[in-house]
Amino acid sequence: xxxxxxxxxxxxxxxxxxxxxxxxxxxxxxxxxxxxxxxxxxxxxxxxxxxxxxxxxxxxxxxxxxxxxxxxxxxxxxxxxxxxxxxxxxxxxxxxxxxxxxxxxxxxxxxxxxxxxxxxxxxxxxxxxxxxxxxxxxxxxxxxxxxxxxxxxxxxxxxxxxxxxxxxxxxxxxxxxxxxxxxxxxxxxxxxxxxxxxxxxxxx
Amino acid sequence: xxxxxxxxxxxxxxxxxxxxxxxxxxxxxxxxxxxxxxxxxxxxxxxxxxxxxxxxxxxxxxxxxxxxxxxxxxxxxxxxxxxxxxxxxxxxxxxxxxxxxxxxxxxxxxxxxxxxxxxxxxxxxxxxxxxxxxxxxxxxxxxxxxxxxxxxxxxxxxxxxxxxxxxxxxxxxxxxxxxxxxxxxxxxxxxxxxxxxxxxxxxx
DNA sequence: CCGCTCACCAACCGATCGATACAAAACCTG
DNA sequence: CAGGTTTTGTATCGATCGGTTGGTGAGCGG
Numbered sequence: 001x002x003x004x005x006x007x008x009x010x011x012x013x014x015x016x017x018x019x020x021x022x023x024x025x026x027x028x029x030x031x032x033x034x035x036x037x038x039x040x041x042x043x044x045x046x047x048x049x050x051x052x053x054x055x056x057x058x059x060x061x062x063x064x065x066x067x068x069x070x071x072x073x074x075x076x077x078x079x080x081x082x083x084x085x086x087x088x089x090x091x092x093x094x095x096x097x098x099x100x101x102x103x104x105x106x107x108x109x110x111x112x113x114x115x116x117x118x119x120x121x122x123x124x125x126x127x128x129x130x131x132x133x134x135x136x137x138x139x140x141x142x143x144x145x146x147x148x149x150x151x152x153x154x155x156x157x158x159x160x161x162x163x164x165x166x167x168x169x170x171x172x173x174x175x176x177x178x179x180x181x182x183x184x185x186x187x188x189x190x191x192x193x194x195x196x197x198x199x200x201x202x203x204x
Numbered sequence: 205x206x207x208x209x210x211x212x213x214x215x216x217x218x219x220x221x222x223x224x225x226x227x228x229x230x231x232x233x234x235x236x237x238x239x240x241x242x243x244x245x246x247x248x249x250x251x252x253x254x255x256x257x258x259x260x261x262x263x264x265x266x267x268x269x270x271x272x273x274x275x276x277x278x279x280x281x282x283x284x285x286x287x288x289x290x291x292x293x294x295x296x297x298x299x300x301x302x303x304x305x306x307x308x309x310x311x312x313x314x315x316x317x318x319x320x321x322x323x324x325x326x327x328x329x330x331x332x333x334x335x336x337x338x339x340x341x342x343x344x345x346x347x348x349x350x351x352x353x354x355x356x357x358x359x360x361x362x363x364x365x366x367x368x369x370x371x372x373x374x375x376x377x378x379x380x381x382x383x384x385x386x387x388x389x390x391x392x393x394x395x396x397x398x399x400x401x402x403x404x405x406x407x408x
Numbered sequence: 409c410c411g412c413t414c415a416c417c418a419a420c421c422g423a424t425c426g427a428t429a430c431a432a433a434a435c436c437t438g
Numbered sequence: 439c440a441g442g443t444t445t446t447g448t449a450t451c452g453a454t455c456g457g458t459t460g461g462t463g464a465g466c467g468g
Contacts, residue, residue: 008412008413008414008465008466008467009412009413009414009415009464009465009466010413010414010415010416010463010464010465010466011414011415011464011465011466012414012415012416013415013416013464029322030322030323030324031237031321031322031323031324033235033237033238033324034237034322034323034324034325034327035324036324036454036456037455037456037457038454038455039324039325046416047416047417047418048417048456048457048458049415049416049417049457049458049459050415050416050417052456052457052458053414053415057456057457058456058457109321109322113321113380114321114322115322116322117235117313117318117321117380117383118233118234118235118238118313118318118319118320118383119234119235119238120234120235120237120238120239120240120243121234121238121243123238131383131384131385134380134384135384159393162390162393162394162396162397163397165381165386165390165394166374166393166394166397166398168377168381169374169377169378169380169381169394170370170373170374170377171377172376172377172380172381173372173373173374173375173376173377173378173380174373174377175380176317176321176338176373176376176377176379176380177369177372177373177376179321179322179331179335180335180338180339181335182369186366186369189363189366189369189370190366190370190373192366193366193367193370193401193402194370194398194401195401196400196401197397197398197399197400197401197402198397198401211436211437212435212436212437212442212443212444213434213435213436213442213443213444213445214433214434214435214436214443214444214445214446215434215435215436215444215445216444216445216446217434217445217446240424240425240426241425241426241427242424242425250446251446251447251448252426252427252428252447253427253428253429253445253446253447253448254445254446254447256426256427256428257444257445257446261426261427262426262427
Protein backbone atom coordinates (compact mmCIF):
# COMPACT_ATOMS: atom_id res chain seq x y z
CA UNK A 1 0.00 0.00 0.00
CA UNK A 2 2.57 2.57 0.97
CA UNK A 3 5.50 0.91 -0.72
CA UNK A 4 4.61 1.77 -4.31
CA UNK A 5 5.97 5.08 -5.50
CA UNK A 6 3.20 7.56 -6.34
CA UNK A 7 3.34 8.92 -9.84
CA UNK A 8 3.05 12.54 -8.76
CA UNK A 9 4.70 14.69 -6.14
CA UNK A 10 8.17 14.76 -4.74
CA UNK A 11 9.62 11.26 -4.41
CA UNK A 12 10.89 9.96 -1.08
CA UNK A 13 14.55 10.35 -0.36
CA UNK A 14 14.67 7.12 1.64
CA UNK A 15 13.68 3.51 1.29
CA UNK A 16 10.95 2.47 3.69
CA UNK A 17 12.30 -1.00 4.33
CA UNK A 18 15.80 0.30 4.89
CA UNK A 19 14.84 2.85 7.51
CA UNK A 20 12.55 0.28 9.13
CA UNK A 21 15.54 -2.03 9.49
CA UNK A 22 17.51 0.78 11.12
CA UNK A 23 14.67 1.47 13.52
CA UNK A 24 14.49 -2.21 14.37
CA UNK A 25 18.10 -2.17 15.50
CA UNK A 26 17.53 0.81 17.76
CA UNK A 27 14.50 -0.84 19.37
CA UNK A 28 16.47 -4.07 19.61
CA UNK A 29 19.32 -2.45 21.48
CA UNK A 30 17.52 0.03 23.73
CA UNK A 31 14.00 -1.37 24.01
CA UNK A 32 10.78 0.39 23.11
CA UNK A 33 10.87 2.94 25.89
CA UNK A 34 14.62 3.36 25.80
CA UNK A 35 14.54 4.21 22.10
CA UNK A 36 13.83 7.93 21.86
CA UNK A 37 12.48 9.62 18.76
CA UNK A 38 15.78 11.41 18.44
CA UNK A 39 17.72 8.15 18.54
CA UNK A 40 15.35 6.58 16.06
CA UNK A 41 15.34 9.39 13.54
CA UNK A 42 19.09 9.75 13.92
CA UNK A 43 19.70 6.10 13.08
CA UNK A 44 17.09 6.10 10.32
CA UNK A 45 18.56 9.17 8.71
CA UNK A 46 15.21 10.91 8.48
CA UNK A 47 13.47 13.49 10.63
CA UNK A 48 10.35 13.32 12.69
CA UNK A 49 7.69 14.40 10.17
CA UNK A 50 8.93 11.85 7.65
CA UNK A 51 8.73 9.16 10.30
CA UNK A 52 5.19 10.11 11.26
CA UNK A 53 4.02 10.49 7.68
CA UNK A 54 5.37 7.04 6.87
CA UNK A 55 4.65 5.02 10.00
CA UNK A 56 2.04 6.97 11.94
CA UNK A 57 3.44 6.84 15.46
CA UNK A 58 6.24 5.39 17.54
CA UNK A 59 4.06 2.48 18.53
CA UNK A 60 3.04 1.71 14.97
CA UNK A 61 6.67 1.95 13.91
CA UNK A 62 7.55 -0.57 16.59
CA UNK A 63 4.77 -2.90 15.55
CA UNK A 64 5.96 -2.77 11.95
CA UNK A 65 9.51 -3.43 13.08
CA UNK A 66 8.49 -6.32 15.27
CA UNK A 67 6.20 -7.80 12.64
CA UNK A 68 9.08 -7.88 10.21
CA UNK A 69 11.39 -9.36 12.78
CA UNK A 70 8.83 -11.92 13.81
CA UNK A 71 8.13 -13.04 10.27
CA UNK A 72 11.79 -13.74 9.74
CA UNK A 73 11.92 -15.64 12.99
CA UNK A 74 8.85 -17.70 12.17
CA UNK A 75 10.42 -18.66 8.87
CA UNK A 76 13.55 -19.85 10.65
CA UNK A 77 11.49 -21.80 13.16
CA UNK A 78 9.51 -23.44 10.41
CA UNK A 79 12.73 -24.57 8.78
CA UNK A 80 14.01 -25.99 12.03
CA UNK A 81 10.77 -27.81 12.77
CA UNK A 82 10.84 -29.41 9.34
CA UNK A 83 13.56 -31.73 10.56
CA UNK A 84 12.38 -35.35 10.37
CA UNK A 85 12.73 -36.12 14.08
CA UNK A 86 11.72 -34.29 17.23
CA UNK A 87 15.30 -34.39 18.44
CA UNK A 88 16.52 -32.96 15.16
CA UNK A 89 13.87 -30.26 15.22
CA UNK A 90 14.76 -29.20 18.74
CA UNK A 91 18.45 -29.21 18.00
CA UNK A 92 17.99 -27.18 14.84
CA UNK A 93 15.76 -24.73 16.70
CA UNK A 94 18.12 -24.24 19.61
CA UNK A 95 21.29 -24.08 17.52
CA UNK A 96 19.95 -21.60 15.01
CA UNK A 97 18.48 -19.60 17.87
CA UNK A 98 21.83 -19.49 19.66
CA UNK A 99 23.54 -18.45 16.45
CA UNK A 100 21.01 -15.73 15.80
CA UNK A 101 21.24 -14.36 19.30
CA UNK A 102 24.97 -13.84 19.00
CA UNK A 103 25.32 -12.92 15.33
CA UNK A 104 27.44 -9.82 14.91
CA UNK A 105 25.34 -8.03 12.32
CA UNK A 106 22.71 -6.87 14.79
CA UNK A 107 22.36 -6.19 18.53
CA UNK A 108 22.86 -9.17 20.82
CA UNK A 109 19.81 -10.94 22.12
CA UNK A 110 16.27 -10.98 20.84
CA UNK A 111 13.94 -8.12 20.00
CA UNK A 112 11.05 -10.03 21.52
CA UNK A 113 12.66 -9.72 24.92
CA UNK A 114 14.86 -6.65 24.61
CA UNK A 115 11.95 -4.73 23.16
CA UNK A 116 10.03 -4.38 26.38
CA UNK A 117 9.70 -7.18 28.90
CA UNK A 118 8.60 -4.55 31.41
CA UNK A 119 7.04 -1.26 30.37
CA UNK A 120 5.32 1.65 32.00
CA UNK A 121 1.56 1.18 32.33
CA UNK A 122 0.73 3.23 29.25
CA UNK A 123 2.99 1.02 27.10
CA UNK A 124 1.73 -2.25 28.46
CA UNK A 125 0.46 -3.25 25.03
CA UNK A 126 4.01 -3.42 23.77
CA UNK A 127 4.84 -6.15 26.28
CA UNK A 128 1.71 -7.97 25.25
CA UNK A 129 2.56 -7.87 21.57
CA UNK A 130 5.99 -9.27 22.26
CA UNK A 131 4.67 -11.98 24.56
CA UNK A 132 2.11 -12.97 21.94
CA UNK A 133 4.89 -13.37 19.41
CA UNK A 134 6.84 -15.63 21.72
CA UNK A 135 3.71 -17.62 22.54
CA UNK A 136 3.15 -18.19 18.84
CA UNK A 137 6.62 -19.65 18.49
CA UNK A 138 6.08 -21.86 21.49
CA UNK A 139 2.77 -23.03 20.07
CA UNK A 140 4.41 -24.01 16.80
CA UNK A 141 7.03 -25.90 18.76
CA UNK A 142 4.30 -27.57 20.80
CA UNK A 143 2.42 -28.71 17.72
CA UNK A 144 5.56 -30.20 16.27
CA UNK A 145 6.20 -32.05 19.53
CA UNK A 146 2.62 -33.29 19.68
CA UNK A 147 2.97 -34.67 16.19
CA UNK A 148 6.21 -36.35 17.23
CA UNK A 149 4.51 -37.88 20.24
CA UNK A 150 1.71 -39.22 18.05
CA UNK A 151 4.26 -40.69 15.68
CA UNK A 152 6.07 -42.47 18.51
CA UNK A 153 9.03 -40.20 17.96
CA UNK A 154 9.17 -39.23 21.65
CA UNK A 155 9.51 -41.48 24.69
CA UNK A 156 6.25 -42.51 26.33
CA UNK A 157 5.01 -40.17 29.01
CA UNK A 158 6.63 -37.08 27.56
CA UNK A 159 4.41 -33.99 27.79
CA UNK A 160 4.70 -32.36 24.39
CA UNK A 161 3.60 -28.91 25.56
CA UNK A 162 5.94 -29.01 28.52
CA UNK A 163 8.78 -30.05 26.26
CA UNK A 164 8.02 -27.15 23.95
CA UNK A 165 7.93 -24.83 26.92
CA UNK A 166 11.26 -26.14 28.13
CA UNK A 167 12.86 -25.55 24.75
CA UNK A 168 11.34 -22.12 24.39
CA UNK A 169 12.35 -21.19 27.92
CA UNK A 170 15.92 -22.16 27.25
CA UNK A 171 15.92 -20.05 24.13
CA UNK A 172 14.58 -17.07 26.06
CA UNK A 173 17.20 -17.56 28.72
CA UNK A 174 19.82 -17.61 26.00
CA UNK A 175 18.48 -14.29 24.80
CA UNK A 176 18.99 -12.83 28.26
CA UNK A 177 22.46 -14.28 28.42
CA UNK A 178 23.35 -13.03 24.95
CA UNK A 179 22.23 -9.54 25.85
CA UNK A 180 24.64 -9.67 28.77
CA UNK A 181 27.52 -10.62 26.50
CA UNK A 182 27.49 -14.41 26.33
CA UNK A 183 29.28 -15.81 23.26
CA UNK A 184 27.97 -18.19 20.65
CA UNK A 185 30.11 -20.96 22.16
CA UNK A 186 28.71 -20.31 25.63
CA UNK A 187 25.21 -20.76 24.33
CA UNK A 188 25.98 -23.80 22.22
CA UNK A 189 27.52 -25.54 25.24
CA UNK A 190 24.28 -24.93 27.07
CA UNK A 191 22.40 -26.39 24.11
CA UNK A 192 24.58 -29.49 24.30
CA UNK A 193 23.40 -30.06 27.84
CA UNK A 194 19.77 -29.32 27.09
CA UNK A 195 19.69 -31.87 24.30
CA UNK A 196 20.54 -34.59 26.79
CA UNK A 197 17.17 -33.94 28.42
CA UNK A 198 15.15 -34.29 25.27
CA UNK A 199 15.46 -37.97 24.51
CA UNK A 200 15.95 -39.39 27.96
CA UNK A 201 13.02 -41.30 29.47
CA UNK A 202 11.20 -39.84 32.42
CA UNK A 203 13.23 -40.35 35.54
CA UNK A 204 11.83 -42.04 38.55
CA UNK B 205 23.83 4.85 58.96
CA UNK B 206 20.61 6.47 57.89
CA UNK B 207 18.38 3.99 59.67
CA UNK B 208 18.92 5.21 63.20
CA UNK B 209 16.57 7.94 64.29
CA UNK B 210 18.35 11.24 64.97
CA UNK B 211 17.77 12.69 68.40
CA UNK B 212 16.83 16.09 67.09
CA UNK B 213 14.57 17.44 64.39
CA UNK B 214 11.24 16.34 63.05
CA UNK B 215 11.00 12.55 62.93
CA UNK B 216 10.26 10.70 59.71
CA UNK B 217 6.68 9.77 59.03
CA UNK B 218 7.66 6.59 57.16
CA UNK B 219 9.83 3.54 57.60
CA UNK B 220 12.76 3.43 55.22
CA UNK B 221 12.71 -0.33 54.67
CA UNK B 222 8.97 -0.33 54.11
CA UNK B 223 8.99 2.33 51.43
CA UNK B 224 12.02 0.66 49.86
CA UNK B 225 10.03 -2.54 49.58
CA UNK B 226 7.21 -0.64 47.90
CA UNK B 227 9.64 0.94 45.46
CA UNK B 228 11.08 -2.48 44.70
CA UNK B 229 7.70 -3.72 43.60
CA UNK B 230 7.20 -0.79 41.26
CA UNK B 231 10.61 -1.32 39.66
CA UNK B 232 9.89 -5.04 39.51
CA UNK B 233 6.65 -4.55 37.63
CA UNK B 234 7.47 -1.67 35.32
CA UNK B 235 11.25 -1.75 35.02
CA UNK B 236 13.64 1.05 35.88
CA UNK B 237 12.69 3.36 33.06
CA UNK B 238 9.04 2.43 33.15
CA UNK B 239 8.80 3.35 36.83
CA UNK B 240 8.16 7.08 36.96
CA UNK B 241 8.84 9.21 40.02
CA UNK B 242 5.10 9.75 40.32
CA UNK B 243 4.43 6.00 40.32
CA UNK B 244 7.22 5.43 42.83
CA UNK B 245 6.24 8.14 45.28
CA UNK B 246 2.60 7.15 44.92
CA UNK B 247 3.32 3.54 45.85
CA UNK B 248 5.75 4.51 48.57
CA UNK B 249 3.31 6.95 50.12
CA UNK B 250 5.85 9.74 50.30
CA UNK B 251 6.56 12.74 48.11
CA UNK B 252 9.53 13.60 46.00
CA UNK B 253 11.64 15.59 48.46
CA UNK B 254 11.40 12.83 51.04
CA UNK B 255 12.51 10.33 48.46
CA UNK B 256 15.48 12.42 47.41
CA UNK B 257 16.47 13.25 50.98
CA UNK B 258 16.42 9.57 51.88
CA UNK B 259 17.78 7.85 48.80
CA UNK B 260 19.57 10.53 46.80
CA UNK B 261 18.27 9.86 43.31
CA UNK B 262 16.15 7.48 41.30
CA UNK B 263 19.22 5.49 40.34
CA UNK B 264 20.43 5.18 43.94
CA UNK B 265 16.96 4.16 45.01
CA UNK B 266 17.01 1.44 42.41
CA UNK B 267 20.44 0.27 43.48
CA UNK B 268 19.27 0.04 47.07
CA UNK B 269 16.17 -1.84 45.99
CA UNK B 270 18.13 -4.24 43.86
CA UNK B 271 20.80 -4.78 46.50
CA UNK B 272 18.13 -5.80 48.96
CA UNK B 273 16.48 -8.05 46.43
CA UNK B 274 19.77 -9.57 45.43
CA UNK B 275 20.81 -10.33 49.00
CA UNK B 276 17.62 -12.24 49.56
CA UNK B 277 18.16 -14.13 46.36
CA UNK B 278 21.76 -14.97 47.21
CA UNK B 279 20.61 -16.36 50.54
CA UNK B 280 18.10 -18.60 48.79
CA UNK B 281 20.71 -19.74 46.31
CA UNK B 282 23.13 -20.57 49.09
CA UNK B 283 20.52 -22.71 50.76
CA UNK B 284 19.82 -24.56 47.53
CA UNK B 285 23.50 -25.12 46.82
CA UNK B 286 23.98 -26.58 50.29
CA UNK B 287 22.24 -29.74 49.12
CA UNK B 288 24.62 -32.71 49.38
CA UNK B 289 24.57 -33.62 45.69
CA UNK B 290 24.90 -31.61 42.51
CA UNK B 291 21.60 -32.99 41.31
CA UNK B 292 19.93 -32.02 44.55
CA UNK B 293 21.46 -28.56 44.44
CA UNK B 294 20.27 -27.95 40.90
CA UNK B 295 16.82 -29.25 41.64
CA UNK B 296 16.52 -27.12 44.76
CA UNK B 297 17.76 -24.09 42.84
CA UNK B 298 15.38 -24.52 39.93
CA UNK B 299 12.36 -25.42 42.02
CA UNK B 300 12.73 -22.58 44.48
CA UNK B 301 13.42 -20.26 41.58
CA UNK B 302 10.26 -21.37 39.79
CA UNK B 303 8.27 -20.93 42.99
CA UNK B 304 9.68 -17.48 43.59
CA UNK B 305 9.01 -16.36 40.04
CA UNK B 306 5.32 -17.16 40.34
CA UNK B 307 4.65 -16.32 43.99
CA UNK B 308 1.60 -14.17 44.36
CA UNK B 309 2.93 -11.70 46.91
CA UNK B 310 5.01 -9.73 44.42
CA UNK B 311 5.10 -9.06 40.66
CA UNK B 312 5.69 -12.07 38.44
CA UNK B 313 9.17 -12.69 37.17
CA UNK B 314 12.49 -11.45 38.42
CA UNK B 315 13.66 -7.96 39.19
CA UNK B 316 17.07 -8.77 37.70
CA UNK B 317 15.44 -9.12 34.31
CA UNK B 318 12.32 -7.00 34.56
CA UNK B 319 14.36 -4.16 35.94
CA UNK B 320 16.05 -3.22 32.72
CA UNK B 321 17.35 -5.77 30.25
CA UNK B 322 17.49 -2.99 27.71
CA UNK B 323 17.79 0.66 28.66
CA UNK B 324 18.36 3.96 26.96
CA UNK B 325 22.07 4.83 26.61
CA UNK B 326 22.11 7.10 29.66
CA UNK B 327 20.76 4.30 31.86
CA UNK B 328 23.10 1.64 30.56
CA UNK B 329 24.61 1.22 34.01
CA UNK B 330 21.32 -0.16 35.27
CA UNK B 331 21.52 -3.04 32.82
CA UNK B 332 25.10 -3.64 33.88
CA UNK B 333 24.25 -3.77 37.57
CA UNK B 334 21.52 -6.29 36.92
CA UNK B 335 23.72 -8.41 34.66
CA UNK B 336 26.45 -8.39 37.30
CA UNK B 337 23.99 -9.68 39.87
CA UNK B 338 22.95 -12.52 37.61
CA UNK B 339 26.57 -13.30 36.82
CA UNK B 340 27.28 -13.58 40.52
CA UNK B 341 24.53 -16.15 40.91
CA UNK B 342 25.83 -18.09 37.95
CA UNK B 343 29.34 -18.00 39.39
CA UNK B 344 28.14 -19.43 42.70
CA UNK B 345 26.35 -22.14 40.79
CA UNK B 346 29.50 -22.79 38.78
CA UNK B 347 31.65 -23.15 41.86
CA UNK B 348 29.21 -25.61 43.35
CA UNK B 349 29.28 -27.65 40.15
CA UNK B 350 33.07 -27.54 40.01
CA UNK B 351 33.20 -28.87 43.52
CA UNK B 352 30.78 -31.61 42.55
CA UNK B 353 32.91 -32.51 39.56
CA UNK B 354 36.01 -32.72 41.76
CA UNK B 355 34.10 -34.96 44.16
CA UNK B 356 33.06 -37.32 41.40
CA UNK B 357 29.47 -36.22 41.88
CA UNK B 358 29.03 -35.44 38.19
CA UNK B 359 29.53 -37.72 35.18
CA UNK B 360 32.94 -37.57 33.56
CA UNK B 361 33.28 -35.03 30.83
CA UNK B 362 30.69 -32.65 32.24
CA UNK B 363 31.69 -29.01 31.90
CA UNK B 364 30.82 -27.52 35.30
CA UNK B 365 30.67 -23.93 34.05
CA UNK B 366 28.51 -24.89 31.09
CA UNK B 367 26.21 -26.81 33.38
CA UNK B 368 25.88 -23.78 35.63
CA UNK B 369 25.17 -21.64 32.60
CA UNK B 370 22.52 -24.06 31.43
CA UNK B 371 20.79 -24.01 34.80
CA UNK B 372 21.02 -20.25 35.09
CA UNK B 373 19.77 -19.83 31.55
CA UNK B 374 16.75 -21.95 32.24
CA UNK B 375 16.00 -19.91 35.32
CA UNK B 376 16.24 -16.70 33.33
CA UNK B 377 13.95 -18.13 30.69
CA UNK B 378 11.50 -19.03 33.41
CA UNK B 379 11.59 -15.43 34.55
CA UNK B 380 10.62 -14.32 31.05
CA UNK B 381 7.87 -16.90 30.93
CA UNK B 382 6.60 -15.97 34.37
CA UNK B 383 6.43 -12.32 33.41
CA UNK B 384 4.22 -13.35 30.49
CA UNK B 385 1.87 -15.19 32.78
CA UNK B 386 3.20 -18.74 33.05
CA UNK B 387 2.01 -20.60 36.15
CA UNK B 388 4.05 -22.33 38.81
CA UNK B 389 3.03 -25.70 37.37
CA UNK B 390 4.11 -24.68 33.88
CA UNK B 391 7.55 -23.84 35.18
CA UNK B 392 7.88 -26.91 37.36
CA UNK B 393 7.07 -29.13 34.38
CA UNK B 394 9.89 -27.47 32.53
CA UNK B 395 12.16 -28.12 35.50
CA UNK B 396 11.20 -31.79 35.38
CA UNK B 397 12.51 -31.99 31.85
CA UNK B 398 15.66 -30.02 32.57
CA UNK B 399 16.61 -32.30 35.40
CA UNK B 400 16.77 -35.19 32.96
CA UNK B 401 19.70 -33.46 31.32
CA UNK B 402 21.71 -33.03 34.45
CA UNK B 403 22.71 -36.55 35.24
CA UNK B 404 22.79 -38.10 31.83
CA UNK B 405 26.22 -38.89 30.32
CA UNK B 406 27.38 -36.94 27.32
CA UNK B 407 25.60 -38.24 24.28
CA UNK B 408 27.36 -39.42 21.23
C1' DC C 409 7.50 26.46 -18.35
C1' DC C 410 3.41 26.44 -15.38
C1' DG C 411 0.94 24.40 -11.74
C1' DC C 412 -0.05 20.73 -8.92
C1' DT C 413 1.35 17.45 -5.39
C1' DC C 414 3.96 15.72 -2.32
C1' DA C 415 8.37 15.20 0.84
C1' DC C 416 11.63 17.76 3.35
C1' DC C 417 13.25 20.51 7.32
C1' DA C 418 13.27 23.86 11.24
C1' DA C 419 10.84 25.25 14.80
C1' DC C 420 7.56 24.41 18.04
C1' DC C 421 3.46 22.09 20.90
C1' DG C 422 1.71 20.52 25.60
C1' DA C 423 2.91 16.95 28.74
C1' DT C 424 5.88 14.60 31.54
C1' DC C 425 10.48 13.43 32.87
C1' DG C 426 13.85 13.49 37.09
C1' DA C 427 15.17 16.68 40.44
C1' DT C 428 14.80 21.20 43.75
C1' DA C 429 13.65 25.67 46.44
C1' DC C 430 11.27 27.36 49.86
C1' DA C 431 8.40 27.87 53.71
C1' DA C 432 5.29 25.76 57.09
C1' DA C 433 5.02 22.08 60.46
C1' DA C 434 6.72 18.75 63.93
C1' DC C 435 9.80 17.25 67.27
C1' DC C 436 13.79 17.54 70.85
C1' DT C 437 16.71 20.25 73.94
C1' DG C 438 17.28 23.76 77.24
C1' DC D 439 7.75 28.06 75.98
C1' DA D 440 11.80 29.65 72.91
C1' DG D 441 15.62 28.08 69.84
C1' DG D 442 17.46 24.88 66.89
C1' DT D 443 16.95 21.06 63.55
C1' DT D 444 14.95 18.13 60.44
C1' DT D 445 10.88 16.56 57.60
C1' DT D 446 7.00 17.68 55.14
C1' DG D 447 4.16 19.54 51.28
C1' DT D 448 3.52 22.69 47.40
C1' DA D 449 4.98 24.58 43.62
C1' DT D 450 8.35 24.74 40.31
C1' DC D 451 12.84 24.04 37.71
C1' DG D 452 15.15 23.01 32.95
C1' DA D 453 15.30 19.15 29.89
C1' DT D 454 13.31 15.87 27.19
C1' DC D 455 9.43 13.14 25.86
C1' DG D 456 6.24 11.88 21.67
C1' DG D 457 3.96 14.41 18.20
C1' DT D 458 2.72 18.52 14.92
C1' DT D 459 2.61 22.82 12.12
C1' DG D 460 3.94 25.73 8.02
C1' DG D 461 6.99 27.20 4.90
C1' DT D 462 10.18 25.59 1.23
C1' DG D 463 11.46 23.20 -2.61
C1' DA D 464 11.82 18.92 -5.48
C1' DG D 465 9.81 16.43 -9.11
C1' DC D 466 6.02 15.22 -12.49
C1' DG D 467 1.93 16.07 -15.78
C1' DG D 468 0.17 19.27 -18.75
